[in-house]
Amino acid sequence: MSLLELKHVYKIYGDLHALDDVNLKVEKGEWVSIMGPSGSGKSTMMNIIGCMDKPSKGEVLLDGVDIAKESSKNLTLIRRDKIGLIFQQFHLVNYLSALENVMLAQYYHSVPDKEEAMQALERVGLADRARHLPSQLSGGEQQRVCVARALINYPEIILADEPTGNLDDKNEEIVVDLFHKLHAEGTTLIVVTHDPEVAEVAQRTVVLRHGKLEREVINENFTGTFQH
Amino acid sequence: MFLRMVRGTLFRQWKKMLMIAFTIALGASLCTAMLSVVLDVKDKVNQELKAYGANITVVPKQASILNDLYEVEGQSAGTVYLKEDELGNIKTIFWAFNIVDFAPFVNTEAILDDGSSVAVTGSWFHHHLSLPTGEELDAGMNSLRSWWDITAGEWIDEASMEETAVMIGDALAERTGLSAGDTIHLKGTEKEGNYWIAGVFNAGGDEDQQIFMQLNEAQALSGLDGCVNSIEVSALTTPDNELAVKAARDPSSLTIAQYETWYCTAYVSSICYQIQEVITDSVASAVRQVADSEGAILDKTQLLMILITILALVGSALGICNLVTASVMERSRELGLVKALGAYNRSVMSPVLTEILITAVVGGVAGFFAGIGFAQIIGHSVFNSSIAIRPMLIPIVTILVLLVTFAGCIPAFRTILKLEPTVVLHGG
Numbered sequence: 001m002s003l004l005e006l007k008h009v010y011k012i013y014g015d016l017h018a019l020d021d022v023n024l025k026v027e028k029g030e031w032v033s034i035m036g037p038s039g040s041g042k043s044t045m046m047n048i049i050g051c052m053d054k055p056s057k058g059e060v061l062l063d064g065v066d067i068a069k070e071s072s073k074n075l076t077l078i079r080r081d082k083i084g085l086i087f088q089q090f091h092l093v094n095y096l097s098a099l100e101n102v103m104l105a106q107y108y109h110s111v112p113d114k115e116e117a118m119q120a121l122e123r124v125g126l127a128d129r130a131r132h133l134p135s136q137l138s139g140g141e142q143q144r145v146c147v148a149r150a151l152i153n154y155p156e157i158i159l160a161d162e163p164t165g166n167l168d169d170k171n172e173e174i175v176v177d178l179f180h181k182l183h184a185e186g187t188t189l190i191v192v193t194h195d196p197e198v199a200e201v202a203q204r205t206v207v208l209r210h211g212k213l214e215r216e217v218i219n220e221n222f223t224g225t226f227q228h
Numbered sequence: 229m230f231l232r233m234v235r236g237t238l239f240r241q242w243k244k245m246l247m248i249a250f251t252i253a254l255g256a257s258l259c260t261a262m263l264s265v266v267l268d269v270k271d272k273v274n275q276e277l278k279a280y281g282a283n284i285t286v287v288p289k290q291a292s293i294l295n296d297l298y299e300v301e302g303q304s305a306g307t308v309y310l311k312e313d314e315l316g317n318i319k320t321i322f323w324a325f326n327i328v329d330f331a332p333f334v335n336t337e338a339i340l341d342d343g344s345s346v347a348v349t350g351s352w353f354h355h356h357l358s359l360p361t362g363e364e365l366d367a368g369m370n371s372l373r374s375w376w377d378i379t380a381g382e383w384i385d386e387a388s389m390e391e392t393a394v395m396i397g398d399a400l401a402e403r404t405g406l407s408a409g410d411t412i413h414l415k416g417t418e419k420e421g422n423y424w425i426a427g428v429f430n431a432g433g434d435e436d437q438q439i440f441m442q443l444n445e446a447q448a449l450s451g452l453d454g455c456v457n458s459i460e461v462s463a464l465t466t467p468d469n470e471l472a473v474k475a476a477r478d479p480s481s482l483t484i485a486q487y488e489t490w491y492c493t494a495y496v497s498s499i500c501y502q503i504q505e506v507i508t509d510s511v512a513s514a515v516r517q518v519a520d521s522e523g524a525i526l527d528k529t530q531l532l533m534i535l536i537t538i539l540a541l542v543g544s545a546l547g548i549c550n551l552v553t554a555s556v557m558e559r560s561r562e563l564g565l566v567k568a569l570g571a572y573n574r575s576v577m578s579p580v581l582t583e584i585l586i587t588a589v590v591g592g593v594a595g596f597f598a599g600i601g602f603a604q605i606i607g608h609s610v611f612n613s614s615i616a617i618r619p620m621l622i623p624i625v626t627i628l629v630l631l632v633t634f635a636g637c638i639p640a641f642r643t644i645l646k647l648e649p650t651v652v653l654h655g656g
Contacts, residue, residue: 043650047650052648052649052650053650076570076571077570079568079570080569080570081570087653089653091568093233093236093562095236095237095240096232096236100229100232104566104569107229107230108569108571108575109569109570112229149569
């Protein structure tokens with residue numbers, strides 16, 4: 001059984017088909033990129049996979065559970081337990097330190113554990129910046145805090161929305177290397193991007209256009225390493 | 229983490245929180261001031277209205293029947309009297325503390341030197357009374373007839389003046405050519421003698437033709453020792469309602485519960501009933517003009533105060549609503565993020581609510597004390613006295629502040645409930 005499976009998924013707003021009969025399978029431990037131009041339905045797809053929205057039609061099976069049929073309350077629970085979110089604009093709480101931002105995800109999941117949060121920051125190489133506020137961190141560092149926050153509750157899937165969209169080349173490389181490390185550890189990664197270079201690092205790239213799944217590209221030479 | 233988030237927001241949005249606290253303080257202060265006045269205005273207005281005289285008259289039962297038959301208000305039949313030694317009982321009734329003043333009256337006639345007859349009334353003037361309960365009080369005409377204009381001399385003071393001191397109406401003074409300091413010879417049915425005129429008054433009515441003297445002297449003139457024709461009582465009362473009207477008609481028609489409520493409320497009819505219980509063969513009745521005026525003025529004053537309170541609270545709620553909603557909108561990304569991280573709506577709302585409650589407590593406490601100050605300003609400028617702050621005000625204001633705060637937060641909470649993390653985090 002696939003970890004994630006989309007079966008004939010539609011998302012319709014009036015006359016607009018944001019997603020139009022999309023079928024997709026993601027296996028456990030796989031690294032998949034979702035690519036496409038603006039308005040292709042990438043964000044809509046991410047919202048549905050991230051349990052923040054429901055499809056108009058179709059099934060979305062996450063670990064065997066059809067999340068399309070779940071209540072908002074259950075979706076919150078599933079999102080909390082199974083999904084780790086990474087955003088293009090980081091979305092760190094600006095009055096909390098890096099460590100507290102990581103602990104925030106623990107707080108809403110179970111119980112904040114300072115040591116565990118510190119270990120997550122160590123994994124992303126930011127142990128020495130734990131006490132800093134987001135405004136005292138560079139963009140790349142903020143994104144790494146965001147990755148640590150996404151990892152802290154051991155989610156089934158890390159869902160990253162344009163994770164390198166706001167980063168310079170150097171930080172982009174650091175973040176992609178981090179993804180590679182996570183993938184090597186067995187983490188399932190779904191990365192939404194419009195950057196072909198970032199997309200091509202993944203094992204498989206899914207291309208969306210006008211809400212339809214246009215094509216899938218398997219990276220035969222997958223190494224997970226990133227070269228500009 | 230929860231407290232860290234609350235503290236973070238309170239410090240980060242301190243200007244907004246200060247505005248919210250100020251809005252709550254404003255509402256709480258007006259609410260406290262108005263409710264303090266509402267709770268105390270009854271006594272204050274009653275005290276003011278006491279200047280218009282007694283609101284209860286007590287006459288012998290038989291005299292009351294004759295009064296009813298012949299519609300002669302305020303007069304009493306000649307042969308039935310109340311007992312002077314029972315007068316102190318008036319201050320032993322359930323509502324004794326609401327009896328502000330009272331005075332007995334003996335009505336008689338005397339013959340002047342020119343052979344003409346003059347009405348003589350005996351009463352108390354600053355009469356010191358030692359009650360069986362151990363209470364001491366001064367009662368009498370001086371405050372019951374506070375509107376009298378003393379045109380010459382002064383009020384009789386029983387403590388410092390001879391028993392033969394009298395006051396005469398200015399019409400009589402003019403007719404007889406007498407004034408304060410002169411002596412007048414009076415011949416009653418049982419006694420005659422010279423009386424010293426302590427003062428001349430203008431009452432603007434029939435009393436201007438009369439002589440007022442101390443009770444004992446009037447009783448001696450007419451041989452009515454220990455007898456009283458009527459008693460006037462000034463009491464602090466509660467405006468009548470349906471129960472009071474029903475009870476005034478027939479107390480026996482009330483149920484036990486209604487009777488207890490009525491008996492234990494300072495309705496004028498209830499006080500009259502209790503006076504009748506302690507004065508043998510008496511009928512106590514309300515002076516309707518005064519009692520009704522008290523009720524109407526109190527009702528209108530209280531209504532005005534309550535309306536101002538409601539308007540202040542509504543204004544506060546609207547202010548809180550705008551400020552809290554603006555605060556939530558400003559933090560929509562943060563709130564959307566915690567929703568995306570898996571927080572339930574109640575978890576998202578609880579820090580917001582805690583912040584507002586902390587702000588409300590600060591604003592409410594500040595407003596409460598400011599309101600006490602406002603109440604004193606109102607008390608001194610309107611009633612020339614302090615407004616009593618009742619302990620019951622604290623729970624009332626607390627509940628109202630909380631209700632207004634919650635009401636003001638409703639739109640903000642609706643915004644939080646509708647907040648879609650997808651919209652605020654990456655624009656849909």
